[in-house]
Amino acid sequence: MYKIGVIALQGDVSEHVDAMRRALGDKGIVVEVRKAGEIPECDGLVIPGGESTTISTQLEKGGMVGELKDFVSRGKPILATCAGLVLVSSTIEGDSRVKPLGLMDTTVDRNAFGSQKASFEADLAVEGFETPYRAVFIRAPVISDLGRAVQVLARVEDKIVAARQGNVLCLAFHPELTEDRRFHQMFMSELEA
């Protein structure tokens, strides 16, 4: 039985819990992670969408930053979506109050597409997927620069919107808001590896 934790400080936590439960089936359980000490007990983690400034502040205040870094260095998988993609990066462009966790060798542009008016849905071609993936971008960030260790999985025009580095998978969009579970399956194959 796997135990997957969803970082539950702010954002669309319940949507991630539901989506992960459906993806896992009887292979494991999903719990909300709200305080220090709960991260090391998990086999995999989800960093949800939300406001990266708010989640960043709460991770620091809650003493969870070190635990997250340790979690990744022990080879356990993380699925980071939207705000999560910002948080796992190593550099954030511009004047930002977010402290990146440095879990991936990426530079992130936080609101690359602009305000909510520019939020969009699109059919995405994803490396390794046979058919397009319907992706939901909400005030989405993009990866504007990356190190050699990072594998690009999808782009919108020239903008990188999905990538992985070792056990960390990051998406600028929201797999928890749609029914397509292929990214969850990708996360689970890392879990079972």
Next chain:
Amino acid sequence: MRPTSPFNVRFEAVMELENLRFGTELLKRGFAKMQKGGVIMDVTTPEQAAIAEEAGAVAVMALHAVPADIRKMGGVARMADPAVIEEIINAVTIPVMAKARIGHFVEAQILEALGVDMVDESEVLTPADTFHIEKTKFTIPFVCGARNLGEACRRIAEGAAMIRTKGEAGTGDVSQAVLHMRAIMSQIRALKGMDDVELAKVARDIGAKYELVAECARMQRLPVVNFAAGGVATPADAALMMLLGADGVFVGSGIFKSENPRAMAIAIVQAVHNYDNPQVLARVSKGLGAAMKGLDASTIPEGEILQSRGW
């Protein structure tokens, strides 16, 4: 610029801009979901917006005066000055919301043109129409106030992507927000186990669409995000609303009408994140200075009550 990834072959065929879809219900409701567990703060200047962002607000609400001052000033309350809204948008990286008068779809169009992330069709401003805005026609999402399940369902049917309690804005008296949150939650709980005929009768009685009532019955919550608003003035008020079932909290006058706005803003954010932990609530509530003075909602003359605006 062409993609340079070795995997780029198929991307070019698919990702042309005409394949993108904007303003869908999924995007509107999704935006609201990203605010969950957060505090949205009323601000009137870029400086206040920066304080809110630094304190950990998930978004700010730009307006020309906080509700407590709108009450005091009297007269017609309208959308804020677009120049101020723009300054606030430029001052922060978090989402910016702004208020339009009930039914004033042109104010809402102007706010959308300015690049505001969400419109609050708000009873705090003087209503422009007896009809509410047809919100499905907009690309950006709307939040609307509600006192009960009927109002909430009517607003959702018009396209609201988020609901908040009306409470009684500008009072610092949380009792009306409590009343409205309890009304919505208990009306939804009462739907549990009802058959189709019974649900249809409830829908008729409260003036709501059957499909929405049935959805609330099945989900045991509103199908959109539901925040508390209208009278939240302390960390304890915010935690109370979370425990009554709110997905998050709007704070209007409660922060910038308090003695120490910066400390109050941080404390209310901490209270929303730790709403079920009285130890933390005790710690963050210490030494904040005076909360806003406030106004007992039951003493307000009928003509000055804001929550009865809209239907």
